[in-house]
Amino acid sequence: MALNPTKSAVVLFGTPQRLKSLSGLHSFNAAGTDIKLSGKVKILGATLDSNLTMEPHTKALSSSCFYHIRSFRQIRPSLDDGMAASVASALVSSRLDHINSILYGAPLKHTARLQRVQNALAKVVTYRSNAFPVTSTVLLKQLHWLPIEWRTRFKLATLAHKALHTDRPPYLAELLQYRETTRFLRSSSSIQLSVPRHNLSFGSRAFRISAPTIWNALPDSVRACHSLSTFRHHLKTHYFGLAFPNP
DSSP: OOOOGGGOOBOOOOOHHHHHTTTTOOEEEETTEEEEBOSEEEETTEEEETTOOOHHHHHHHHHHHHHHHHHHHHHGGGSOHHHHHHHHIIIIIHHHHTTGGGGTTOOHHHHHHHHHHHHHHHHHHTTOOTTSOOOHHHHHHHHTOOOHHHHHHHHHHHHHHHHHHHOOSHHHHTTOOBOTTTTTOSOGGGOOBOOOOOSSTTGGGSHHHHHHHHHHTSOHHHHTOOSHHHHHHHHHHHHHHHHSOOO
16 A cells, blocks of 8 residues: 555644643654644544634635625525525525534633524525524524524434434444443333543534533433434424524
């Protein structure tokens, strides 16, 4: 096997303190080829930086989304409300939802960047001008869109449900373990997952920790749903109530 160092990238992930202790490491040897360490790497559409702050990822994603929002704004007057919502979902919302589970636990200042994207999109879809100011919360609620934070939780909860009920994908299913006290209970609504111990907030973002944490926080009525479609329906209703609580 031969590697092309100009088309290969290697990055070390860790806390700033841990990476500082490895500051003398500048390259990695793979199959006899030295590859220079990089501060970030792009894989499967995600840009991952060494500290997993997600800053490069959110910057690139927001830039791409705003490009499409500007284009979408030009044709919005020609679309009815239903078509506008569909186009917005295809052009922008699908990008915001793509692999968004990696945003769980990321610094708020970076995920807020994507929230501004969604707010701008909602304004275009609802055809609001600055002459008639309406809060983003009102627009998102009107469109029945979950905010970015809750869309991330929605994705993780959905992945957990799939893993528990279908064992798919296997590389995620094997990361989830039932709590000893609930393993033999007949009621699926009583199922709780074991949350592994972790010392750093950095580690709490791993799927084996974040997914059980989110799953265990769901109401029994939501966890009891067997079919994925029913689960997603009740999950969105639950999260929508938390994102937009009644005054």
